[in-house]
Structure formats: structure tokens, C-alpha cells
Amino acid sequence: MSLDLVYRQAVLSVAGNPKVEALIKGRARSLVRRYVAGESLEEALQAAERLEAEGVHAILDLLGEMVHSEEEARGFQAGILELVRKISERPWPKYVSLKLTQLGLDLSEALALELMRGILREAEPRGVFVRLDMEDSPRVDATLRLYKALREEGFHGVGLVLQSYLFRTEKDLLDLLPYKPNLRLVKGAYREPKEVAFQDKRLIDAEFLHLGKLALKEGLYVAFATHDPRLIAEVKRYTQAMGVPRDRFEFQLLFGVRPEEQRRLAQEGYTVRAYVPYGTHWYPYLSRRIAERPENLFLVLRSLLGG
Known part of the structure; x- marks a missing residue:
């Protein structure tokens, strides 16, 4: 399995965790606005x-x-x-x-x-x-x-x-x-x-x-x-x-x-x-976008750390 696929499956697995979902919904709004109109x-x-x-x-x-x-x-x-x-x-x-x-x-x-x-x-x-x-x-x-x-x-x-x-x-x-x-x-x-x-x-x-x-x-x-x-x-x-x-x-x-x-x-x-x-x-859609590009994961982490 390629590294790209390993990364995608890992992100989608973590994204399904209710605690992770609640955290991202509460603190990653800047990333949402980038990908959702x-x-x-x-x-x-x-x-x-x-x-x-x-x-x-x-x-x-x-x-x-x-x-x-x-x-x-x-x-x-x-x-x-x-x-x-x-x-x-x-x-x-x-x-x-x-x-x-x-x-x-x-x-x-x-x-x-x-x-x-x-x-x-x-x-x-x-x-x-x-x-x-x-x-x-x-x-x-x-x-x-x-x-x-x-x-x-x-x-x-x-x-x-x-x-x-x-x-x-x-x-x-x-x-x-x-x-x-x-x-x-x-x-x-x-x-x-x-x-x-x-x-x-x-x-x-x-x-x-x-x-x-x-x-x-x-x-x-x-x-x-x-x-x-x-x-x-x-x-x-x-x-x-x-x-x-x-x-x-x-x-x-x-x-x-x-x-x-x-x-x-x-x-x-x-x-x-x-x-x-x-x-x-928007959460399932955003999860798939994060899984597609590692750069998006860094944007999420920055959003979370920056509040």
C-alpha cells in the first residue's frame, strides 16, 4: 500500500471518532471556509x-x-x-x-x-x-x-x-x-x-x-x-x-x-x-478533503492550536 493510501485511511479512521469530530467542528472554522462556500x-x-x-x-x-x-x-x-x-x-x-x-x-x-x-x-x-x-x-x-x-x-x-x-x-x-x-x-x-x-x-x-x-x-x-x-x-x-x-x-x-x-x-x-x-x-466532506492532502492536516492542526 502506498504512503498516500496509508495516510488517507488513517485520517478517515480518526475522523470517525466523535471526540475528534466535536473538536474540529468547534475550532477549525477557518479551514471550513476555505473549502465550503x-x-x-x-x-x-x-x-x-x-x-x-x-x-x-x-x-x-x-x-x-x-x-x-x-x-x-x-x-x-x-x-x-x-x-x-x-x-x-x-x-x-x-x-x-x-x-x-x-x-x-x-x-x-x-x-x-x-x-x-x-x-x-x-x-x-x-x-x-x-x-x-x-x-x-x-x-x-x-x-x-x-x-x-x-x-x-x-x-x-x-x-x-x-x-x-x-x-x-x-x-x-x-x-x-x-x-x-x-x-x-x-x-x-x-x-x-x-x-x-x-x-x-x-x-x-x-x-x-x-x-x-x-x-x-x-x-x-x-x-x-x-x-x-x-x-x-x-x-x-x-x-x-x-x-x-x-x-x-x-x-x-x-x-x-x-x-x-x-x-x-x-x-x-x-x-x-x-x-x-x-x-x-460539512464535516464528512471536510474529512475527505483532509484525507486527500497532508497539507490540509497541518491547516487543521494550526486551526486547533490557534483556537
Whole structure:
């Protein structure tokens, strides 16, 4: 196992400790503001406006996952519907991302499907694209089933995410080809066992490029979600060499991470989107960001020591 993976798994394990969660929630607000646009929808829309002024489009995400009741799931649906209506009033590209577990996937697939139908019935007529985030490996099959069900019901303004660190992903990609999915490709940010996921960063990176090239060859629209300069450079080289037009793919990066790279790619004429999370349920998201980059752990420690 690579040092990167050892670090990530260690951080995610510690982050699950309730005492650590309480400490970070109480004293690491400065780091939160770096990666989360705010707790309100208005703050998120203001952050999106600033990005648009720099040529970078926004992916808005009301943070939340793994709810414990139907009431909680319906509350998140109401929040997402408010987001859909508000963003539809803006002149820039309209793009929303969500997790199915915040709509009750763990409680009932039928409930999550019902709530997703309600969201898409509001979103599609307003030109709002909705991306279903992919969560940890036990939830992949259910997420794929719901995506396919929505497409078979006639919804088209919905996309999916695949993770390159899972052994199964190439098969999942091939199985999805009849649906011609709008695909976001990520490496994967959850703590996964060696039985289901690559544990070596080099293999994860290689698989990321392999899957992206395969998807492009199959005619899919691909959003490459990475901050790695080497991977970005290889995507640019490959698409230029193969004559893949720039309206067939895009780059996606996280709010607060390498903003200068986001602006530079946009200035070069690529479609660039920044994932802009907001809301009060930010702790799981922040934990995964800390696990991705050791520098973020130092920022947390500095926040804690400095109060």
C-alpha cells in the first residue's frame, strides 16, 4: 500500500471518532471556509457568481448524506428543490450535485427514487443538470440501479460518477454504455478495503486515465475531476492527439483547491467547473478533503492550536 493510501485511511479512521469530530467542528472554522462556500444558499450563490466572473462554472451541492429518517430525507429534497429554483434564475450554466443517501437511499431505494423524480421534474424544464455523486462501495449497486431507472423513465438531465480506485469500475462503465451517461470520473475519496479497491496511487492514477480514454472512445461526455497536474496534462495531450473536441469533455476541481489552475484552464478555452459545497452538514466532506492532502492536516492542526 502506498504512503498516500496509508495516510488517507488513517485520517478517515480518526475522523470517525466523535471526540475528534466535536473538536474540529468547534475550532477549525477557518479551514471550513476555505473549502465550503458557506452554510446558506445565498452564500453559495455569491461564491458561484465570483467563479463565473473568472470564467469558471459552479457545481452547487447542498451537503448532506446518510440520513436516518424519511423526514430528514424529505427535508433535504426541499433544500435541493429550493437550490434548483434559485439557480434556474441565474444567467450562467445550471448544475447541481447530490448524494442519494441524503435522499434516503439507505432507508429505501423506492424513497430515494421517488425524491429524485421530484427533483428532476423541477430541474429538467428549468435547464438544471443534476449529478448523482457516487458514494462508498456498498452503495454503488443501488446508485447504478437508480440511475438506470431514472433514465429508463425518460429523464435525461442527470449524470453519474464513477471511481477509478474500485476494481469493478471498468465493468460498470461498459454496462452503462447503452445509456450514454454524462460521466464524472474521480479517483475516489472513501476508505475502501483491499478486496474491492486499488491501494496504490500509481494504479489508481493509471486506471483513471484508462477509464477516461475508454469513455471518450465510446463517445461519452467525460468530466475529469482531478487536481493532479500530471493527469490534467495527459488528458490535454490525449484529447489533442486524438482530435477529441473540447465540447466532449471538461475539467472539474474543488472549490478552494488550486483556484489559479481553474482560471488558467478556463483561459485556455477548456470548460472548467468548481464543485461548490454549502450547508451545515460539512464535516464528512471536510474529512475527505483532509484525507486527500497532508497539507490540509497541518491547516487543521494550526486551526486547533490557534483556537
